[in-house]
Amino acid sequence: MTSEESVAPAARVIKVAIEDEMKKSYIDYAMSVIIGRAIPDIRDGLKPVHRRTLYAMWGSGNTSDKPFRKSVKAVAATMENYHPHGDSAIYDTLVKMAQPFSYRYMLVEGQGNFGSIDGDSAAAMRYTEARLTKVAEALLIDIEKDTVNFIPNFDGSTKEPSVLPAKIPNLLVNGTSGIAVGMATNMPPHNLGEVCTLLERFIETPDLSIQDILSIMPGPDFPTGGQIMGSEGIMNAYTTGYGRIIVRGVAEVETGKRDTEKIIISEIPYQVNKARMIENIAELVREKKIEGISDLRDESDKDGIRVVIELKKGINAQVVLNLLYKHTQLQTTFGVINLSIVDGQPKVLPVTDILRHFLAHRVEVVRRRTEFELQKARDRFHILLGLLIALDRIDEVIAAIRASPSAEEAGVALIDRFGLDMVQADAILKMQLRRLAALEHQKILDEKTALEEEITRLMELLSSEANILSVIKVETSEIREKFSDPRRTEIALGADFLGKEALIEEKQVFLALTEQNYIKRMPLDTYRQQRRGGRGIIGMSTKEEDCIGSVFVASTHDYLLCFSDKGKAYWLKVYDIPEGSRTSRGKAIVNLLNINDESIQAVIPVANFRSDHFLFFATRNGTVVKIGLDQFSHPRQTGINAIKLRDGDELVDVKCTDGACELVLTTRHGQSLRFHEETVRAVGRGAMGVRGISLRHGDNLQAVTVINFDHLLTITENGYGKRTEFEEFRGHGRGTLGVRNIVTDVRSGMVVASRAISDTDEIIVMTASGIVIRTRVDEIAIQKRSTRGVRIIRLDDGDRVTGFAIVTAEMQTPLDEDDQKEEDDQKE
Structure with a gap:
């Protein structure tokens, strides 16, 4: 080898910075993936592999008016002439175009096993047969009339179309999905009839508004049906090219044997694997994340989807269904990205573009x-x-x-x-x-x-x-x-997401709050009815130094307005209170509310913060304040100041009124004062209030009662109580001493609670040691003022009554056969 020959190769070496070469090579690779593989052309809505497969079938005469041919022939023709990237990629494309659950309007008609919605794979290409559908032919027709440009194929041996003539707006009709380098496309399918109508309207009026578009094409139309929840995501997708569309399956509740209910799922969201969804439901049942399901089976056949979910007796089917929406693919989110190739560049476009x-x-x-x-x-x-x-x-x-x-x-x-x-x-x-x-x-x-x-x-x-x-x-x-054919996907009105309330059954529950602010909720039927004067049952375990402070009934969907002794207001949802057993202690309310050095004195269940309703506050020293309920409609985690207290005073009770109520203030020593709330002017939050009742030395205000039912029920700490006609209390001027309501002495004890009550109600009385009795109001005698009343509950030594909750007739559940027999035995 000569010296010239030895240096010749070195003379041809070009020095390039590695970062520049990597950048150039990666950009070339990225554009090759974007343009040549993953992103569809905006004109015919097809990626290169789809276009090549359809054109190869068209060119070989594999059309809808001819007999089926083996799929392997179409794959071979495509790979030989246009797409040399492997037969599996081509066959997967052909299979997907032949699946009725993947394409809204199939481009390939298949014969044989082309897979299932359960994720089953298609049979090998040597077994299946295929041909073009008439819809696909509408994409290809007139291609021989020099309507589109042709480019050389991969080896220059023939030519292929750069795009199809496409009489159908296939990009909107069938949608597409693909992941490229640094970008992705995800476009939903639409109803062909609606798209064509919209195109005709667009020809007439190019500046269509979003309302015009939605009136013609209200949203995507998925091949698997389902429901689209709300239209906000659709509007965003149509106007910006991006949007989040919430899609639910279609389910109905049927009543089975023995009054049990079952959920029938007949449609599932687009691109959801049915078998995997059922497995997920079963797993959630095993993990007890969804309770109340007794059986789960798939009864789907060639006529359609039918998934049956059997429920246990007494289970609310709507709550279970909402849990399925929340935790399974029975509800999914379709993230719309209208990305396509426009003039050789990827762009995200609104529908009008x-x-x-x-x-x-x-x-x-x-x-x-x-x-x-x-x-x-x-x-x-x-x-x-x-x-x-x-x-x-x-x-x-x-x-x-x-x-x-x-x-x-x-x-x-x-x-x-x-x-x-x-x-x-x-x-x-x-x-x-x-x-x-x-x-x-x-x-x-x-x-x-x-x-x-x-x-x-x-x-x-x-x-x-x-x-x-x-x-x-x-x-x-x-x-x-x-x-064109009928729309399959329903555009449902309603919330776009499931809030926590949708997963909680709405029902009346019993709540108990101790003096040391432990709280719990229990089903109302936890305590069966007993006759007046019984000993009750253990209702709550407490510390030796703790005792039950108040009890009440509310709906699981209600807000609890919790008012502290320092006049601050806090919010708590009833369903956020942990459910406990009859004897459990409950949860410290400090773990549920952001309170410091305060004690919750009054709790008001509120379903709606109405502007025509008021909260009536009463303090231990007899001061009253009236504030509009709507001023408490915006929950804050740290609470708000409700009223301003004088030194040495504290809040003792709060009631909700409609602005035209008469009220009775009752003191611990048994004095009661009746007056109209109009004598108390409504003020804003943070007010100090006016005198409600004058108090004798050593006495203090114990309760506020709204006169809205039959009688005033007053109960003392030693278990005595009575009903009194409201006519017994003459209207006195606000700020006076009032009149005697009930005898308070060593035998009966001081007043612990006084409330208006209906004769058809029941009450749940609770003692400091956690003993509970539930009894009918009509068993409590109606007596005059200045009497002691009758014994409602028999107490153990050292125990005392701390309060009672009212169970109205609407809240009461019929007794079953065993309970009815027990009550009949008690009466005998």
Whole structure:
């Protein structure tokens, strides 16, 4: 080797910075993936592999009017000529285009096992058969009329279309999904009839508003049906190209044997694997995240989906269904990204821009098709002129041809003698003898006349874009009439997400709060009814130094307005209070509320914060304050100041009023004062209030009662109580001492609670040691003022009553056979 040869290779080395080469190579790779693999073209809505597969089937005559062919033939033709990236990728594409649960309008008609919605794979390509559908043919029709550009295939041996003519807005109709480098597309399918109608309207009115679009195309239309919850995500997707659409399966509740209910799922969200969803439900049941399901089975068949979920007796089916929406793929979110290739670049577009680009493509296709047909008509018209010249002088033509030694010389002779060109001369030489007849001559004249009219029509069509748009509108209407079908996906009105309340059954519950602020909730039927004077049952375990402070009944969906002794208000949802057993202690309310050095003195269940209702506050020293309920409608984690207290005073009770109520204030020593709330002016939060009742030395205000039922029920700490007619209490001026309500002495004890009550109600009385009794109000005697009342509960030594809760007639549940028998035995 010479010295020159040894240095020659080094002279051809080009030094490049590694970061520059990596950047350039990676950008090239990324663009290759974006343009050539993962992102569809906005014009025909197809990725290259889909376009190549359809074109290969079209080119081989594998169309809807021909018998099915083995899928392997379509795969082989595609791979051989257009897509050399492996047969599995091509076959997977073909299979997906043939699945009715993947494509809203299938582009391939399959015969054999093409997979299932349960995730089962398709059979091998040698077993299945396929052919194009009529919808696919609408994408390919007119491709032979020079309507689109053709580019060389991978090896230059043939050509393939860069895009399909596409009479159908396939990108909107069938949607698409794909992950490229640094970007992704996820477009939902729509109803073809709605898309075509929208395109027709867009041709007439290009500046459509979002309301106009939604009135025609209200949202995506998935092949698996389902429900779209709300339209906010749809509006965002249509206007910006991005949106989050919440899709639910369709489920109905049916009543089975023995009054048990079952949930029937008939439709599932798009792209959800049914078998995997059922497995997920079963797993949630095993983990006790969803309770109340007794059986789960899949009864789906060729007629459709049917998943049966059997529920246990007494289980609220709607709550279970909401839990399924929350924790399983029975509800999914479809994240819309309208990304497609526009003029060789990836862009995210709103619906109007997608329509505009598709329409521009159709205008180009129709123009090129018209130009192709015009040129073809002109070429034929030119030939017909030559044929007519030959027929008019047929004898001379025959003589000239016979005198020529060869066809080439015969053509030259015709050109020289009759003024024809080579195309006309060649057509005359190819003319059959039968066309010399007079009838054939007339047919040529008729064809010439028809061509003249066709040329005129095509030239007029090309004279303005408005004429082309009219043709597109007609063709779009024909497509709609041919392929449109009813919408499958319902656009449901309602919340776009499931709040916590939707997962909680709404029912009345019993709540107990201790003096040391431990709270719990229990079902109302925890305590069965007993006769007045019974000993009760253990209702709550407490510390030795703790005791039950208050009890009440509320709905699980209610807010609890919790008021502390320092006049602050806090919010708590009833369902956030842990449910406990009959004897459990409960949970420290400090763990549920953000309170410091405070004690909850009053709790008001509130369903709606109405502006025409008020909260009436009463303090230990007899002060009262009235504040609008709507001033407490905005929960704050740290609470708010409700009223301002004087030194040494504290809040003892709060009641909700409608602004026109009469009230009774009751003190610990048994004094009661009746007055109208109109004598107390409504003020804003943070007010100090006015005098409600005057107190004797050593006495303090114990309760506020709203006069809205039959009687005033007053109970003392030693278990005595009575009902009193409200007429017994004459209206006194606010701020006076009032009158005697009940005897408070060593035997009866001091007043612990006083509330208005209906004769059909029941009460749940609780003691400091946690003993509870539930009894009917009509068993408690109606007595005059200044009496002790009757014994309601028999107490153990050292125990005392701390309060009672009211169970109205609407809250009461019928007794079952065993409970009814026990009550009958008690009566006997």
